[in-house]
Amino acid sequence: MTPQDGPLPVALLDYGGGNVHSCHKALVRAGIDTRVVSSPHELGGTRGFVVPGQGHFRQVMEAFDASGFRAPILAAAASGEPVFGICVGMQMLLDGSEEAPGVQGLGLIPGQVLRFTPAPGAQKVPHMGWNSVDKVGDSALLRNLFCPAYAYFVHSYYVPITVDVEAGAITEYGVPFWSVISQGNVHATQFHPEKSGEVGMAVLRRFREQVLGAVQPA
Amino acid sequence: MTKRIIPCLDVQNGRVVKNVRFFEDHRDAGDPLTLAQAYEQQQADELVFYDITATHEGRKLMLDVAARVAEAVMMPLTVGGGVESVADFRQLLLAGADKISVNSSAVRRPQLIREASDHFGAQCVVLSIDAKRRPDGSGWNVFVGGGRIDTGLDLLAWAQEGERLGAGELCLNVMDADGTRAGFDLQATRAVSDAVNLPVIASGGAGRVQDFYDVLTEGHADAALAASVFHFGELTVNGVKAELKQRGLNVRPAWSDV
Numbered sequence: 511m512t513p514q515d516g517p518l519p520v521a522l523l524d525y526g527g528g529n530v531h532s533c534h535k536a537l538v539r540a541g542i543d544t545r546v547v548s549s550p551h552e553l554g555g556t557r558g559f560v561v562p563g564q565g566h567f568r569q570v571m572e573a574f575d576a577s578g579f580r581a582p583i584l585a586a587a588a589s590g591e592p593v594f595g596i597c598v599g600m601q602m603l604l605d606g607s608e609e610a611p612g613v614q615g616l617g618l619i620p621g622q623v624l625r626f627t628p629a630p631g632a633q634k635v636p637h638m639g640w641n642s643v644d645k646v647g648d649s650a651l652l653r654n655l656f657c658p659a660y661a662y663f664v665h666s667y668y669v670p671i672t673v674d675v676e677a678g679a680i681t682e683y684g685v686p687f688w689s690v691i692s693q694g695n696v697h698a699t700q701f702h703p704e705k706s707g708e709v710g711m712a713v714l715r716r717f718r719e720q721v722l723g724a725v726q727p728a
Numbered sequence: 729m730t731k732r733i734i735p736c737l738d739v740q741n742g743r744v745v746k747n748v749r750f751f752e753d754h755r756d757a758g759d760p761l762t763l764a765q766a767y768e769q770q771q772a773d774e775l776v777f778y779d780i781t782a783t784h785e786g787r788k789l790m791l792d793v794a795a796r797v798a799e800a801v802m803m804p805l806t807v808g809g810g811v812e813s814v815a816d817f818r819q820l821l822l823a824g825a826d827k828i829s830v831n832s833s834a835v836r837r838p839q840l841i842r843e844a845s846d847h848f849g850a851q852c853v854v855l856s857i858d859a860k861r862r863p864d865g866s867g868w869n870v871f872v873g874g875g876r877i878d879t880g881l882d883l884l885a886w887a888q889e890g891e892r893l894g895a896g897e898l899c900l901n902v903m904d905a906d907g908t909r910a911g912f913d914l915q916a917t918r919a920v921s922d923a924v925n926l927p928v929i930a931s932g933g934a935g936r937v938q939d940f941y942d943v944l945t946e947g948h949a950d951a952a953l954a955a956s957v958f959h960f961g962e963l964t965v966n967g968v969k970a971e972l973k974q975r976g977l978n979v980r981p982a983w984s985d986v
Binding site for chain 2: 529535543564637639641642656660706
């Protein structure tokens with residue numbers, strides 16, 4: 511199938527390190543034509559990737575590499591295909607993480623993921639619950655979205671705002687961090703859109719309309 | 729960071745029991761799905777389903793409940809009750825639960841917390857603790873078996889052990905307060921919250937909005953869980969949150985995509 515034949519489904523990567531089931535439901539509910547893909551051979555006839563992620567950075571990266579996704583995803587991202595990382599799937603897009611020193615991330619966004627510092631009695635780790643999201647610049651995922659919006663987070667590591675991206679959103683948990691990033695064709699949310707009610711659905715709809723739009727007309 | 733308000737529903741053989749009454753129309757108030765959607769509309773921040781079924785058949789029905797609810801709502805879903813093994817965790821997580829709570833089974837075999845945390849991540853392991861004040865007032869003991877069996881474990885020591893073993897969150901039910909509607913036990917909640925670096929959900933005793941306010945401020949709780957006050961419609965989740973917000977607490981407001 512060639513692009514001229516019509517819109518192609520987005521590939522939701524099932525490499526053994528993400529909550530694929532709930533992501534899949536949410537993407538479908540947002541009207542996104544989605545194919546769950548568990549090996550690179552199944553990528554034919556798809557365009558764009560959703561990278562879910564849950565668990566330890568080392569485990570998810572190792573699972574990702576073991577399923578053979580690194581090379582095809584880097585090549586596709588370089589060719590301009592849309593990428594959408596969720597939670598640890600966002601952290602995977604960076605060079606690496608304090609959680610697993612020496613483990614190589616995908617390096618699509620230069621920078622390192624850091625760990626929250628617990629503050630006894632005040633700041634618990636993980637950062638778990640609903641927190642506010644405020645736009646910085648014009649991220650396609652948040653275009654015309656009313657902010658502050660509240661989204662559901664569960665994580666102990668974060669992308670610091672010293673990481674240089676074109677646009678996104680910032681959330682504060684002891685330190686400010688990127689809760690959404692957009693850099694060219696690469697997008698990600700630290701929160702779980704699939705668990706974030708109407709806000710999550712609004713973000714996924716924008717992924718469909720604003721990012722996939724060119725290849726998956728509504 | 730917002731404070732969370734969490735309704736809790738008891739499920740037996742796939743149906744919500746304790747006669748939830750807040751519907752004025754004739755919707756099926758025993759259907760977990762109907763209730764989950766109603767609470768989602770009320771801006772509940774999470775939902776907890778607690779399986780009180782004792783039979784194998786009932787357990788299978790709980791998997792179906794988790795799957796149907798997770799299909800329909802976009803908020804975190806915790807399931808607890810009778811979870812004994814990593815295999816039980818896996819089944820419920822695959823069905824669509826986001827977090828699993830363990831209580832008696834973790835007291836019997838603390839390594840369950842470690843195993844589940846290593847397999848699925850700390851974020852999905854909620855250690856739920858039932859506690860009662862010791863007669864001499866020196867602290868609280870951990871109880872199991874629905875409050876009948878004193879384990880002799882000290883509440884704070886067990887909470888810290890749970891954290892060390894890899895729990896991602898604690899849910900504290902102080903049985904002296906449970907069902908009284910006389911307010912959460914602020915002293916116990918605060919002691920636990922200050923003793924660990926995990927989010928703490930306070931449970932047991934909610935009667936008025938003031939009780940939520942107190943436990944989320946003075947009690948140092950990160951979230952408050954309640955059952956009957958919501959089910960009977962005496963309080964609504966959004967009503968509680970509106971009042972908490974008015975009093976200066978950070979709660980998740982209603983939102984619409986304008």
